[in-house]
Structure formats: structure tokens, C-alpha cells
Amino acid sequence: MRVTDIQSPKDIKSMNVRQLENLADQIRTFLIESIARTGGHLSSNLGVVELTLAMHYVFNAPKDKLIFDVGHQCYTHKILTGRAQMFPLLRQRNGLSGYQRMHESPYDCWEAGHSSTSLSAALGFATARDLLKQNYEVVALIGDGSLTGGMAMEALNDIGSKQKKLIIIFNDNNMSISRNHAGFEERITALRASKVYRSTKQGMKSNLKNNKMGQNVLKQVTKVKDHIKDGVIDAPLFREFNLDYIGPVDGHNLNELINVLETAKEHDGPIVVHVLTRKGKGYPYAEQDQTGKWHGVSPFDVKTGEPLMKLPYDHLTWSEVISRTLMRFAKKDKKLVVLTPAMAQGSKLLEFSKAYPDRFFDCGIAEQHTVTMAGAMALGGLHPFVSVYSTFLQRAYDQMNHDIGRMKLPVVIGIDRAGLVGQDGDTHQGVFDIAMLRSIPNLILSQPQDAAEAQNLLYTAFRSGKPFCIRYPRGNVKYEEVTDLQDIEIGSWTKTTVGTHPKSIVITYGPDVDHVIAKAKTNNMDLIVVNARFFKPVDGTMIDELYETGLPIHVFETDCRIGSLSTAILEYRNRVAPQFQTFGIDDHFVEQGSVRSLRIQEHIGLEDLFEELEQDV
Template sequence: MRLYDIESPDQIRSLTIPQLNALAEDIRHFLIHSISKTGGHLSSNLGIVETTIAMHYVFHGPQDKMIFDVGHQAYVHKILTGRSTLFPTLRQLDGLSGFQKRKESVYDCWEAGHSSTSLSAALGYAAARDILHQDYNVVALIGDGAITSGMSMEALNDIGAQKRKMIIIFNDNNMSISKNHGGMEKRITSIRSSRVYRNVKQDVKGSLDHNKFGTETLKFMTAFRDRLKKGLIDAPLFEEFNLDYMGPVNGHNIAELIKVFETAKEHDGPIVVHVRTKKGKGYSFAEQDTVGKWHGVSPFNIATGQSLMKLPPNEKSWSQIISDALIQLAKKDPKIVAITPAMAQGSKLMKFAKMFPDRFFDCGIAEQHAITMACGMSLGGLHPFVSVYSSFLQRAYDQMNHDLARMNLPVVVGIDRAGLVGDDGETHQGVFDIAMLRSIPNLILSQPKDAKEAYDLLYTAFTSGKPFCIRYPRGQAIVPETIAFDSIPIGSWTKKQFGLQPKGIIIAYGPDVERIEHTVQENEYEMIVVNARFFKPIDEHLLTSLLNLNLPIYVFETDVTMGGLSSAILEFQNQYKNKIHILGISDHFVEHGSIRALRKNEHIDLESLFKEIDAHG
């Protein structure tokens, strides 16, 4: 069967097991070659091919609800539901989303981008089905990283209490993005490595192979549960939540998976099916990855595994710039510690972890815990740095407010991937943190325009004795050979005047400041360009002097305007009469696409800025 001929999962149910196995290999080949051209989430999808095929073989969407936690591993689901021809547009503007998307297909009943939402959503569906007296299956697939988060624990607790019929497929590959951490992971590992586990795993296969309908399988699994409860090994996590448990099952054996799913489908009440998979299966570079390099990739050379995106030798990613500065400061200050919620690779903290293993903490997918743990460390005398993606920081708003800012603790928060991130889409765009944090008392919120200013802001943050946030975007910047640390007055902005009689004022922040300065100079505009490197507090003294010039002001904002920098300026400007023009993201979610395409689409590119200036010049 050709992948391009698949329009619905109904077509695969007539295939034999050998044909399904061949389909799995075709899908892997397709994914590797397609993602090598577009980029995307590779290793997680390679690991879930057979499991997804078996899900669609047994369960009948769109009536049956299949929810993929996070949704980044739903590429196989998209192929089986008739979207293979759209993969050349993956994560491009107006193209195929990298996650489940309800408007994209009737088979997508849920959509997310952040982890650990699937179990709560599935329970909600099950409750709605029962209350409305409907009849369909609810299936949630969740990985071993996402299941350890607090939200998953809350959902498991309620699922066990409500006892509604639903199926949880636990995808156990011992690696969410990078290696998993924490007590829950150790609990799962103890099950994997025990002698009873290994013996039972063989018995499971034998039971399935000799049993057409699988009814004996569930009896066997119940016996397995009883053996666990007798103390032969620790009972699985799920048993303690009053959930029935089947597994472990080979997640790459389609015949075995189909039989187990058929059995689980007949079970009355919530049941967990534990499948073991290999992340990156079928592509050697991804299989050997232990740090998450092949989780999300840019276009790459299949033969060599090398990325096709090469940075100039004098440039580094913003994440790397912050990490390098942190390491330099940590060499001099033994109290500096670094914390990340499961994003060590993406945040470029692996070198810090290697150099200072006792001062590095990967707390798993637990942003709330990361912030509050940092608060405790601060009160205990340490100097914490928390690296967290902007979109994930949304999950820790209460901790930023209640624990960090309210107690006015000296913790530095590095807000990575701030601003538009591009192809991961609306769930990952880091455009809300300024508006989210600006209303919180005591917090300092800043963004550097270049590598030097990043070093200086980090140094200033650690010496400030205050809760201090530094946001920095996806992308890269030029890095000088040597950078010294200098202190920056908190709340200060800088300005640069072009021409003797400026006709207007541009207020911007981040890397756009230098781009704007270059364009102004190159095109001989007479303007004042302001580097608004602090969002809170703002430089009221400089802003007052600028407003007194009675010139038009252009606020160039690459985040949401509601509650952002422009709001702060308008609040302060209320008693002045200057004409203020605002360019920024209006009240909506920004979907996927390249950053360049999205900026043009949102009218927050330099061309749009200078068109606005020319129109009012």
C-alpha cells in the first residue's frame, strides 16, 4: 500500500500482519526522508510507528477519541488519516501542523503542544460520553517523561477515583526528550530491571501468541498484579492509583499490540497498557542519541546526520551565549546553581552540567517545582538560575507570583525562546511572558540587544539581590572574542540619535535594536532609536525626556501588545500628547511558520516598521 493512497485508517484494517509490518517500514523511511528536508520531531515519531498503526487498527476514529500527549509524536497518526501528501508543508505557514490540530482533521479530537494534558482531556471525554449516554472508546497515549509531571499525577488520581472506561497507553522509551529524572522514573526503572518483570514479559508474549481473543491475557495480567502486590517487586505506579495494568508489551510488535489493545478495549473501567519502545528506531543516529539532539531537528543530511543549518563561526545561539556567561560566573561564584525543567539540551546547559554536576538540577517536566525549588535554594544561601522556555513558564505563573516575587527573592530566571519561535506554532510562541510578568510586583524583566548586553544583564541579575528575569529569543547573535562583565543600572534604557533634527523616535528591544539602527543609518533617516532593555521597571527619566521632544513615537514590539511594552509606555504617556504608533502582535494566537514569514504576516518586520514611518513622515 502506498502511503499517498491512504485516505483513512479504514484502509489498513484489511491488511495482514506482514503487510502492516511492511507499512511500518515504509512509514519510517518516509518520515526520515521527509523530516530531513523540512525539520520536525523525528525520534519520537520513529519510536511510535507500530503502536500508532495498532491503535488505528483496533480503534475506530473519529468516533473513538485518540489523544496523543503533547502531540509532537502524531506524525504517524497524520499519515494514517490521509495527510501524507501535506508533509512537504510541515510546520510552514498555512501548512501541516507539527501537532494534532482539530481544524486540520476530524481525527484530531484534541490539540496541545505542552506536555501532560492528555490524561485530563481523556477523562473529560469519558465523563461527557457517560453523562450523554454515548458509546465510544477514549484512548490517551502518554510518554514516560510526561507521565511524571504534576498534572499527570493529578489526572491519574482522579481517573482512579472516577473509574470511567478509558485506555491509557503508556509509551515507555526511557527517554522523553533527554534522559528522564526523578523518583517516578526510578520507580518505573525498578519495574523494568526486575527479574519478575523479565519473566512476566516473556510470559505475556507466550500468552498472547496462543490466545486469539486475549481474555486469558487480562487474567494473566491480574495474576501479575497480584504477584507484584505480594511484594515480589514494587507494584507499578498505576496500581497505586487504582488502575488496572497490562504489560509490558513490545511496542514494535504489531500483532502483539493488536491483541493487547483488543483486550483493553473490552475492559470495563480505566486500564493502562504499558508498551516498551525505542525512541529513534530505524535511524541509527537517532537510536544512539541520549541527550535529545534528535528530538526536534532542523533539515539534515541523512547519510551523515549533520544539520544543514550551519552558524557562522562568530555567531552562537542566544541559549549558548547565556550558558557561556553563566559558566564564567559560576567559576567565580560556587553558590551559583542551574535548574532546568527537562530542557538541558535545548537550553545549552549540558556543558554546565558536566563542569558542575553537583550544582546542576534537571527536575523533569515540572516548571512549577523548578521555580519554587529555586526559591528554597535562594533562602538557603544559593544563587539559583532557572532556565525555562517562555511558553512553558506560563505553567509557573503562580510560583513566579506567590513564591518568588512576593518574597522578593534573589533568583535569576532565564526566559529562553522568548518572542516568536516559528514552526512549533501557537503552543510554543513565547509572546506572552512580558504581559504575564509585568503586573507582578518586585519582578525585574529585561532583554539584551546583543551578546555583550546579555553578559552584563546576567551579571547585574546575580548582583541585584532581586527576582530578575532575562528573556532571550530563538536564534543567534554575533559573539566577540572576549566579553567583560559590567553592571547595568536597573531600569535604564539607552538611545542613539541619527541626524541633527530627528523626525521621530523608535522604541524597540532585543536584537531588533541593532537591525533598526543599521537600517536608519543606511537609509539616512533622522531618528532617535531607543534600546528599551528593561520592560519593568521602564526608564521613566529617559521616556519623559523623549516625550518632551513632542515627536511621533513608534513602538516596535515583537510580542503581544496587550500588557506589553507599548502598554507600559501608553500608561506612562497618558499626560502627554505625543502621537504613538504601535507595531506588535494583536489579540490572537500566532500559528506555525518560519519566523521570517510570521513577522511579515504580523506586520512586525522592519519593512512594515519603515512603511509606517514613511506613511506618517
Template sequence: MRILDLKDPGQLKTLSIPQLESLAQEIRSFLIQSLSKTGGHLSSNLGIVELTLALHYVFESPKDRLLFDVGHQSYVHKILTGRAPRFATLRQRHGLSGFQKREESPHDPWEAGHSSTSLSAALGLAVARDLQKESGEVISVIGDGALTGGMAMEALNNIGMRKEKVIIVYNDNDMSISPNHAGFKNHLTTLRSSRAYRSVKRDVKAGLEPSPALLNGLSSIRDVLRDSLVDGGLFQQFGLDYLGPVDGHNLPELIRTLETAREHHGSVVVHVRTRKGMGYAPAQQDRTGQWHGVPPFDPATGRFRSSGCAGEESWSLIIADAVSRLAAKDPRITVLTPAMANGSKLLQFAAKYPDRFFDCGIAEEHTVTAAGGMAAGGLRPFVSIYSSFLQRAYDQVLHDVARQHLPVVFGVDRAGLVGEDGDTHQGIYDIAFLRTIPDVVICQPKDAQEAQDLVYSAFLHSDPCFIRYPRGTTAAKRKDVLEEIQTGTWTWFDEGTPEQIVITYGPEVDRVREKAKVNGTGLRVVNARFFKPVDEAMIRELFAMGLPVTVFETDVSQGGLSSAIRDCLAKSGDPVPAFHVIGLPDAFIPHGSVRALRKEEGISLEDLFDWIERKSGTDNRQAEGTRRVDAGVRPSSGEPGPSSGNGSLS
């Protein structure tokens, strides 16, 4: 059977085991070739091919509901449910999502881009099934990395005490994104390698070597005992029955075990051992996580197709280097991350300062509170966390860190639109939800040099500080001397004689300036690098100039920069002067390239300058009709506005 002929997973039930095995290899080749063009999550899907085939062979989707934890390992599931012809559109605007998507197919009963949710959702679906007297199985496929998340453990505890049946497929591949750092995983490994267990093995073997038949028989019993008592012991402590471990690339064994789970009464764990990246050498040999989510690549050589520009480095690396530089002078500095060491470019720090680096696993809440504990104990922790994952630790930020005024510095990576991963990963909400927390500092650098200075400044102060920065690269300019930036200060740049004001932040500052130069547009471009606190004195000066003001923000405007400006202006009690806002709406933003999304949502540079030109034309017509004269001071062009610095590190 050809992949493109698959319309429904029920077609698999007509195939023999050899035909299924042949289809598995065809699916691997299809994934490698397709993702080499579009990019996407490769390793996790290569490792789950046989398991997904077996699941659809044994169960009947969509009557039986399959949930893939996180969802990025659902590509094989998408192929088997008739979506292979659309794979060229993967993660593109109006194309296939990189995750399970309820609106995309009836075979997708749940969707998530964050880890450790599938067990709770599965229990909820099972309760709904039983209360409504419906039939069908609920199956959650969850990796060992996801079980480091506290929510998954909470769900295991609840499932174990309930009567509703849930089938839990524990995908054990020794990896989450990068190698796991988790006590749960170590529990199984430690039991298998314990002195008592090895002594029993050795004594039995030595005593029975003269009788090979008896030895083989007892060895089989030993294997059964090991599988049930050692591997399954933890799950059984939650009150869950256990099957396995099963070779995740052995289709007959997988099918037999899943059939047993289907007929089993009550919730059961099926332990499946797979190899991440199976069948493609570069991905299979990867131990750093670089093949977890990949850009387009050459399938013959395994080389990634470069998308960066010469002389540029990732924002993540620039921030990580600044922290490492400060750590060389301050032994109190520690670094924590919830399983994003490779993505946040922290591997060099980990190698240089292994005692001061903590990969906490997929456990955002724990990571933040542990950092708070370190700060309370006299250390200066830096937490590197993606914006979309920071959402999961809001309570810990508010309750455990900010409320106690603990000096934790947060590197909020992947801030802003991230594009192809879609609405679960867009880092566009952190400004809004962090602004509600008292006594925190929220900022974003416009370039690499300002980034280094903001990192340095954050470690000089005692308030929790959040430095946000986008995915992608910027010009790599290292500073010989790091300078303190006074908290809450903005700067401005005049391009020509200002006729309008644009207030923006991050990389948009220089992009707006460059386009103003090219277009010959007279603008004052304001670098609003602090969202909390804001530069109240500069805000009042800007609006006193009497020029049209546009706030250009590339995150949600509700609760964002424009809200902060409006709140500042309202303090005087006078009517808030009108200004125009270009920002993201109060909505979830779908997947697609950042460029396509910005154009679709009306926050591209073109949209900004179209508005500026329309506004300029309107003002000119008003001036001709009324001989209106703008009030305010017109500064000389070309020079940046005020910037404070009263400290440095060479």
C-alpha cells in the first residue's frame, strides 16, 4: 500500500505483518524527504513509526481516541489518517499543523504544544465517555521526558484511583528534546543496575550453568520478574497495571501487547522502548537535541540548510554568552532551564560551570521556584525559559519569586511570533501577563550590544527582571565594556525632521529607522526598551510635541506597550491624548511563517509605513485648509535621545 493511498487507518487491518513493516520503512523515507524541505519535528516521529502503526492496527480511530503528548510526534498519525498528500504544507499558513489539531481531523481528539497534558486530558475524555455511556478506548502516548512534568504525575495519581479505563503508552526513548535529567528515569535505571539485582542474576547464572535447560527456563522467569517488578514498580505504586517493556520497533510484539491492553479491565501502562531518530543515522546518533526540531536540510548529508546571515548570531547565544561572562567574575551566578539547554545555547555554560548549571527537566514550575530558593539562599540565578513555557510558571513567578522580592533574572527566549509552531508556541503574551505582577522589571533589547548591557544591569539590582528576546539572529557585536542601563529609561532617534513619532521596541527599532531613511520619512523613533517600569518623563515629553504618535508593537496590544503608555498618561487625570496602535489582536495566532503572519495580522513594516503615509497625507490636507501649526519642540535630527549609565564591567 502506498502512503498517498491511505485515506483511513482502517485500511491497515487488511495488511500482513510484512506489509506493515514495509509500510513503516516507506513512512520513514517519506518523513525524511518531506521534512528536509519544510523542516519540523523529525527525530520523535522517526522513533514512533512502528508504534503508531500498531496503535492504528489494533484500535479504531476516531471511535478510540489517540492522544499524543505534546503532539509534535503525531506526524505518522497524520499520515495514517489521510493527510499525507498535504505534507508539503506542513507548518505553513493554512497548511497542516505540526501538532494534533481538532479542527484538522476527527482523528485528533486533543491538541497541545506543551508537554505533560495528555494524561489529564485522557482521564477527562474517559470520564465523559463513561458518564455518557459511550464506548471506545482512550489511549495516551506519553514520552519519558514528559513524565518529568508534575502535571503528568498528578494525573497518574488520579487515574490510578479512578474506575475509568485509560491506556497509557509510555514511550521510553531516553530523551525529551535533549537527554533527560530526571529522577524518574534514573529510578528505573538504578533498579535495573542495583547491586542486589545484579547479585541475584550472577548467583543464579553461576549455580545453574551445568544445566542449560533449567538456566534458560529460570532466565525467562527472571526476565518476567524484572519487567513486572523493576520496570513496572513505579506505575504499580500509582495503582496502575503494567505491561512491558516492549520493543517499540517490533510490530508483532507491539500488536500482541496492545491487544492485551485493549482487552484488559481497568487502566494499564504499556511500556514501549523506542529509539529517537530510528532509521536515519544523523538523527539516531544525536544526543544534544539538534535533530528534535529541524530546519530544512540535505537528506543525503544531514547538513542543515543555513538561514542565517554572515556576521549574525542567535539572540539566545548572545544572552548566554553575557551570562557566562558575568559568571566568570561572580561565583554566585547559577543557570537553570526546563529542558531547553540546547535551544537556549546553554551547553557551553554547562560545560564550563557544571556545578552551577541545572537542567530541571520539563518542569517549568519547579525550575522557577528552585531559582527562587537559590536567590533566597544568597545566589544569583538566571532562568532561561521560552516565552510560551513561562506561561506555565505564572503562579511561581508571582507567588514564589516576585512576592518575596527575590533577585532572579529571567531570559525570556522565543519572545514574539515564532511562526511555524503555531498558537501553542507564539511568545506574544508575556508582556501582558507579567505587567500585572508588582515590582518586576520587563525589558527587551533592540540589538546585541543593548542585550549585553541589560543582562549586566539585571544582575546589579534586587528586583526580579525579565529580559525578552526573539527567536532568530542579530548582528553579533560584542562589547568590551558592559554598561549599566538605568531601569525604566527609553531612548529615541530622529530620522530627518520628525513629523510623526513611532514608539516601538526590540529589533523593530532599527528596522523602522532603516525604512524611514530609505523612504525619506521624518520620524522620531523611540526605543521603548522597558515595558515595566516605563519612562514616564519621556512619554510626557513625546506627547507634548503635538505630533501624531503610533505605538508599533509586535505582541498582543491588550496589556502590552500601548496599555502601559495609556496607563501612564491617565495618571495625570487629564484626558488621554489619542494615539494609533498597531499590534496583535486579542486572539490566538495560528501557524505559518513569521513574515506571512505579520502581513496577515497587519503588523508588518509595510503596514506601519502605509499608516504613516496616510496620516501624513491627512495632516497635510488639514494644514492646507486650516493653516494648523504643530506645537512642541522639534529636535535636531540624527542623534539618539537620552540614555543613562552609571556603571560598567570591563
């Protein structure tokens, strides 16, 4: 059977193990060749080919719920559910999503994009199933990286408490959690997964439950079994959460995988299936990668592994601009430290981590922890920089608010991949951080026009002594090192006049400043282009000047409108020249007090409203 001929998981149900192994090889080749043309997540998908085949062989989706944590490793799942022919449009507009999408297929029961949600979703499905008296299996596939997320740990705790029937497949590709008992542990796993053992166990349990003496015998046997498992077999992490466990099993051995999943399927209550896989399996460049380079890739040459698109010699990615500048600062500032929630490769911080290993902290997939830790580092006298993707910073809003903004802690936040990111889709577009952060008192929020301004903003941020956020997009920019670094006045904007008699004003930010200027010159248009490099605070003086010109003003931005730069401008102008009266709490944190006293303090009592209304009469 060709990969593109597969219409549903039913097509593999009658295959024997040898045929499934052959299909796995075909899928691996298909994935490498396809992703080489379109780009996408490579290593993670190559690592779970056999595991995904075994899941669909043993379970009956879409009735059974198969949940892929993050979802970027679901390419084989998409192939087995009839979507192989759509891979030429992988991650393209109106094409195949790189993640599970419910509108795309009934086999996609859950949508993710961010990590560590699968276990909570699994417990939710299991609870709904039991309350509605339905009958289906719930299976969550989660990797060792995602298991570092706090949400996953919260879910494990609840799953162990509620003891619902569900299966957690723990995809371990670096053996970072379990103890290794080698041959003995493998033989125990093989025994538990054998058909003879499973049938004998079920028969013994049924017989012993028939009378009181048998129930006592069963209870004692269970105690002995648990004692052996606690001391020898199980990964201690899962036993601490009161979860049964089986494994580890070779994640590339289909016969073993099928037997172990059949065993888990018969288990009462929650069980963890520990699977050992190799990321990038089948493609040498990806297999040998230790940095995450082959996690997500742009189109590449299969033979050489080289990307098909290369940056101009004088360009760097925005991430590299920030990273190089941090390296320069770290040479002089011994207190400068860098933190990231598992984004060292993506944010180009590996060079920093090698140069300053004792000042670099990869906190795992734990955005909340990373931000709060940085805050305490600042209180302890260090100068922390946190590098985090815009889409993942959403997870740390509470910490940005309570632990950074409220305490006015001098932490510099680098918001990487800000704005539209393209093919990763709606879960990854970094278009919400402006609106999210503008509401937090004491925070400064900025974005540089070019690489030179990025270096000066970072210089300003560390010298400001305030919570300071710098957002920058995916992509590249022309780079030249700024030797004479300058402080930028916080809240200041700049403007450029194109032509001699401007007829319009464009307010924008980031790389679009230069793009607008260039296009205006090409089209011989006369206009004023404003570099609104600060979203908070805004440049009130310049806004007033722009309004006074009487020219049409266009605020051009590529992030969400609600809470945007244009919103900030309108808010400012309404305070200066009110067109309608507003009430609310100003840009500060409200201390304790009775609700009545606080409403009086903040001028949001009914008395304040009616005083204004009386002036309207």
C-alpha cells in the first residue's frame, strides 16, 4: 500500500507486523521528502512513526480519543487518517495544518499548539465519558519536554486522584526521567505485555473476586506486586502520582508496542506507558542533532541537509541581533543573566549558553516559573534578560502582572516571534502581546525599527532600572554592530518626512517603518512616516503635533486591533481633548481598602458619574 492510498486507520488493521514495518519505512521517507519541500516539524515526527502506527492499530479512532500533546508530532496520524495527499500544502494558506485541527478531520479530537495540555484534556474526556455512560478509550501522547510544564504536573496529580480509566503514553527520547534497570526491567515489561500473562491475570482476578477469602488473597497479591514495582520497576515520578506504569518499551519495535498498548487498553484506571524513541530516526542529520536545529525546519536539501534559502551575508535574524548584543553586554556586566523557557535554539542563545554556562538558565517548558525566577534574580542583584516567544508569553501573564509589573522589577523581556509568524498558524501568531501587556502598570513596551535601534533599545532597557519589554519579529534584518550605543528616551517616537509637501501621516512600528518609507519613495508619495517604537508609554507630544497638522492619520499595524497602538493613541487623545467622558481605574495597581473607599479614591463611584451628568444639563 502506498502512503497516499491510505484513507483511514481501517486500512492498516489487517496488516501483519512485517507489513506495518514496511509501511513505517515508507512513511518516514515520505515525511523527509515532503518536509524538505514545505518545511515543518521534522525530528519529532520521524521519532513517532511506529508509535503512531501502533496507536491506530490498537485503538479505534475517532471513537477512541487520541490526543497529541503540542500536536506538532501528528504528521503520521494525519497520513493514517487519509490526509497524505494534502501534504504538498502543509502549513500553507487553506492547506494542511501542522497541528491537529477539528475542522480538518473527525480524527482530530483536540487542538493544541502549546505544550502540556494533553493530560488535562484526557482527564476531561474521560470524565465526560463516564458521566454520560459512554464507552471509549482516551489516550494522551506526551513527550518528556512537555512533561516539564507545570500544567502537565497539575494534571498528573488530578489524574492520580480521580483514577479515571485513561492511557498516558510517555514519549521519552532522552531517558531523562526513569531509572534504567536494563534487561530485568525489559523482561518484566515483556511479561506483563504477553497475552498469556494478560489472560491469566484477568482469569485469576475474576475467580478470586467470587468470595471473601479470594478477595483477601487478591488484596495481598496486589500489595506484593506494588512493593516489587515500587522498588524495582516503575519510574518513581509516576508512582508518586499514584499512577500504574508499564515500560520502558522500544518505541521503534512495532511488535512490542502493539502488545504493550493492548495491555494498557485492558487496564483499569490510569496507566503510563513509557516508550523510548529516537528523535529524527531515519534521517542521519536529524538523528545526530543535539541542539534542536532539526525540530522545526525550513525547506532543505535532503542529501546535504542544507537549507534551500540562506540569509544575505550582511543579515541576521532578529533573534541573533539580540543574542549578539547580549553577548557584548555580558562581557562587561558580570551580573547579566539570560533565562528562557526551552527556547535556547529558536532564540539563538546557544552561543551565550556556551560562553556563560553559569549565567544561562533554560527553565524547561515553564514560562510562569521562568518569569518569576527572573524577578527574584533582579531583587537579588542580578540583571536578568528573559527570552520568550510572544505566543508563549501569554502563559505568563499572571507573573508579568503580579511578579514583575506590580513590584516594578528591572527585568528585561525579549519578546521573540512577535507579530505574524506564518505557517505555524493561529496558536502561534504573536499578535496579542501588545494588548496583553499595555494593561499592566509600570511596564515599558517597545519594538525597534531596525537592528541599530534594537541594540540601543536593549542598552536602554538594562540601564532603565524598570520592567522593560522589547518585541521583535520572526525573520531577518540588515545588521551592523553599533559601537557608540545611545540611551533612547523612553516613550519617544521619531518621524521621517518623505517628499516636500506631506499629504498624509502613517504611524507604524518595527520593520514596517522602513518598508513604508521605501514604498512611499518608490511611488513618489509625500507623507510623514512615524516610528512609534514605544507602545507604552506613547509619545504624547508627537501625537499632539501630528493632530495639529490637520492631515489624515493612518495607524498601520499588523497585530490585533483591540488594545493596540491605535487604541493607545485614541485613549491619549481623548484625555487631551475629550470627545466622550470615560470612567475607570488609571494605569496603576490599586492597594487594599473597602470597595466603597477604593471607588471614591479612583473616582469611579456613582457620585462621580452623577456629578458629570449634572454638568450636562
